[in-house]
Amino acid sequence: MLDRAYRQRLEADLARWEADGVVTPAAVAAIRGALPATASRFNIPVVVGIVGGLLIAAAFLAFVAAHWLEIARPSRFAILITGIVASNGLGAWFARTERPILADLCASVGAVIFGAGIALVGQMYHLGDDFAGGMLLWAVGALCAAALTSSRGALAVALVAASIWTCMRIIDLDDGPHLPFVALWLIAGALALIWKSRVAAHLVALATLPWWIATAIRLDLFELTPFLVLANGAALLLGGGLALAATPWPRTREAGGVLSNYGAFALAVVAALEVIASNDVLRAGSDGAPPWAIACGVAGTIAAFAVGVLRREAGAAFAGGAMALMMIATVVWPLRQTGEPWPAYAVVLSAMLCLVVSGMLDGSRARMVAGWLGIAGVIAGITWAVQGSLLRRSAFLAAAGVVAIAMAAVLNRLLPRTET
Template sequence: MFERGYRQRLEADLVKWVAEGVISGDAAHSIRKARFGEEATSRLPAIFAMLGALMLAASVSAFVAANWQEIPRLVRLVGILSLIAACFPIALLLGRRAIPWGADAAVTFATLSFGAGVALVGQMYHLPGDWPAGAMLVAIGALIAAALTGKSGPLVIAFAAMTAWSFGRFDDAQWHEIHWPFFLLFVPAFALALGRENRLVAHAAALALGVWLATLTWAPADRLIHGGIAFSVAYIAIGLLALDRDWPAEFRALLPWGGWAFGVFLCFEIELVLEKSVRSAHAIDAHLGLAYVAAALALAALAVLARHRDNGRLVIIAACAIGLTIPLMLVGGPAIPSRVLIPIAVLVSAVALIAGGLLVGLRTFVVVGYAVFGVSILILLWRTVGTLLDQSLFFLAAGVVLLGLALGAHKLASWSRRANEQSSGSAA
């Protein structure tokens, strides 16, 4: 997503520079080639090959689920193993013939067939129905396949399987336990993913880590919302830092997930405070403390290590800081002020996201900010803040403040434009 946006901006700049005579057409072509490299004319072969591998794996899974009694157990097991073994020579052959998408599809099919084989063994020998353990075995097999072949498809399967393993390990009464063994698989998978610049792998890694972090604050709902805000702030900060310092795609992928999660949890904060007439008993605890430490360290790293200290990033950091203060408003004291302060904080954070996204040039924050602002208004209209007169005054004050901000931003833009013109004139 960010690569596409950067490509569009760079292409527009190159066209403008060539038209103004700043650079030649050959120089522009060299810049395009150096920055983006040679691309295939179409991604359709890779997409269709991967979909075909998924369909074939689905057929194998259906075969396993059929549990044909007519076929001996050993024959079924040997058939699955032979199918897996045959995929790797095919992948090697396709790789030597410069068909990487075909080789990736073959290895992905072998990995999915291995998962079906795990299910087949459990079905044939009536092993206990411990599906998280089966997911762990699939993740281990996918990691081995990814390490041996260097393909991306098995890595995506590994991240999905280890997420299922971690998420399904306990029943509802055991969600308070932290599943540290998750990192025994996640760390080597993440190490294998680094440097691939494969967006699907990068987003799979970000999502897997996000689901594990969600389990830390899974219950009750208010703790999940507060912890989600803190972890999403950490995602945003690390993603911005990765974008600033050109870190691998696995770190940059944290930014969109963090931005959208931050917006969703902000909206839930308004609904939560308007739903309850008393303060939340789970505003701060040990797990939330861990989330806040992660958010604080990530923001500090962004502030210290970022090479470009522009105003847009500062505005986004301010939006994140405002979101982090919301759970603190729920600690002690009467509940009525929080029913006004939290909606104000959410709206201010949404406006800051829009402003920061526009200044930095990241459309994700602009869209998230507008979405949060619109959904928040709908929630506030649906659930009255105090009396109807109080609600009317609330929207009146918010509207006046926003119009004032618009006027101030217009004047600031005019001053900046005049300053740039004067500096250009003096330089000439």
Template sequence: MFEKTYRDRLQADLARWEADGVIAPAAAAAIRQALPPLPAGINIAVVVGIVGGLLIAAAFLAFVAAHWTEIARLLRFAILLAGMVVTGALGAWFAARGRDVLADLCASVGAIIFGAGIALVGQMYHLGEDFAGGMLLWSIGSLAAAMLTGSRGALAVGLVAASIWTCMRVYDAPDVLHLPYPAVWLIAAGLAFAWNSRAAAHLVALAVLPWWIATSLRFELEGAQPSFVLANGAALLFGAGHAIAAMPSPRARQLGSVLSIYGAFSLAAVAILEVTTVDDIIRFRTRTASAQPIWAILCGAAGVILALVSAVFTKRAGEILSACAIGLALLAAPLWPVSTAGEPWFAYAALLCAMLCLVVSGVLDDVRPRIVAGWLGIAGVIAGITWAVKGSLLGRSAFLAGAGLIAMVFATALNRMLPRAER
């Protein structure tokens, strides 16, 4: 929740509670005094200043680009070096005066100029055409700048460069699992944890996806559906997010909650992909075999275990259902080849139950993103089943009608079991 929005709502609630006599005026005043001051936000002057700085930087880059071939090599390098020095000095000046947004912007621009310097040196001196290595160097420099300055923008630049690096390495060597990227990602995750920053946590969560997607699309996995490999990654992200959020540290709770949100949406997206890619709407492989690498299967199993461990410590029923959602989504992979002669009804049922568990989990734990992810997953899976190429439309309609009746019976039984206050 944004801080200013929370403060405005709290002030309105305090005024209403005080008028209704729920709390004494002295208690309301004490609550207001206990609140720390609001952090400095981005006002109109800061926005205009950022736009002006970007325009000046763009004009400088356009001028240099127009005369690039006329500038001597050493002068080109000196220009880029001066750009990094100037942005660093400006960032330090802004940070000393409490202008954190402008200081972050300067660090980000400096990280981008550093990448341009790497490309320039490689172009001028005809270094080895290892573009992926250059991206790794850029990522290392940007992450170092993020460590020194606390810049979220520099962290974003470093993660983007690292994502490009790992995708290129996976493409160049598809028969080798690219493990150095998870090590770089753990460094970035450590920064997000140390900063206790929700923005950094979002960046770290997004940075997981390129590696899993590139790895799942490797062509040496003969017969394996990429969606099955992606399902294991989503399971690990979702389960690990729950486990991290269960730790007593507020930093861990914030990082884990963000990771679990991305894990929930990833699980919903994978459920939709399994229906649409395995059943001939979009075909990635010539076979629907569920053959998966052992490491991917272990990652999926770890996601289920971590979600269950989190449920044990937090005593939340919703997290038990999260583990069920993960397990059912993973169960669809081995169920698919069982029905090669006909339609994979059991796999369809597993995915629908997984998304239903995701929705109920979000309702029980009062986590709205999990509810949204579950509803999107249900809608996507139903659409995929309805428009699947294989089988008859009559059979699919009968399956969906039966699933709907079962859901209604389950809802009725659940409504009678729950106390009236929890319905």
């Protein structure tokens, strides 16, 4: 089916073309008649049905929990199995009657009951106190349910459980990232590609954030190292997404676009946090990001530049420039021992400017918005920092403004002009 946003743009274009006399009303009607049906939207009966299903599931779980100790162990286990089978059986019936949203909801409820069953059975039989292991089992079970039913809700449950699992395992690690989560994440990403689902692509992209954040904050919170790790992770998401978006396959192109958008926003947030935190809460100096994180950032930067060179896309090249500048910032930040890090400010601000230009050249609204948010955050961090001279900050911002205007004049000559 056609993307809904494209369908809306097409309808607006058809109305304008018809009003301007470019196409005849008969041609407009023929075009509309040739288009496939759009995906069904949520309507009132569907929404009420979803709420009812959630209430029934909550009532079931509350009833079982209230009488758990009074029920014999075999009966408890049978109740859990019955709940899982009933929810999935009802979902199969909804799928057969062409009610995909309700079918997805039933599969999601079944995945939730499965997780509750793991916790209750573990308590009932006094199993080991490996809570993280239980979350892994829940994630694997929900992921299997998602693969069998194509349920986006079950995929969401699996990714949430997997994120909790990996965060708990990361706390216990002495060094390095928690790589088993990456394998599970790749399986979820493969499902999103097979389904050609934008919703699933968003879920998979979101699942990367807890892993990177937990990996970063496990390090010393009073140094810049966690922020540098996050910057490298954002660069990997942005560069990897751009590389996928440059492939000839529609499924990977759409998934790459989603992934690169999340990478752009993550890069902007990290840029602002680096500036704000460097003035107010962090110690001078830092050991820098670990080698594996730097390798991820470098890989994402190379991927963006490769797309820019091979496909002659200036937008991707500017995105690579933004990531390269953030990588340079990972080296510049630790050099400061006393005073304010003016070179780092300039590098991070330039990176966000490159991100805005990248979005404009590629027509990517997400990248443009991320870049502007990053610029606003960086300027706010420089201006309203608790420490340092406000006069020096004003002089720095004025100098940065002059440089930006000079760059605008140069770009105005180099880039092709369009009639307004």
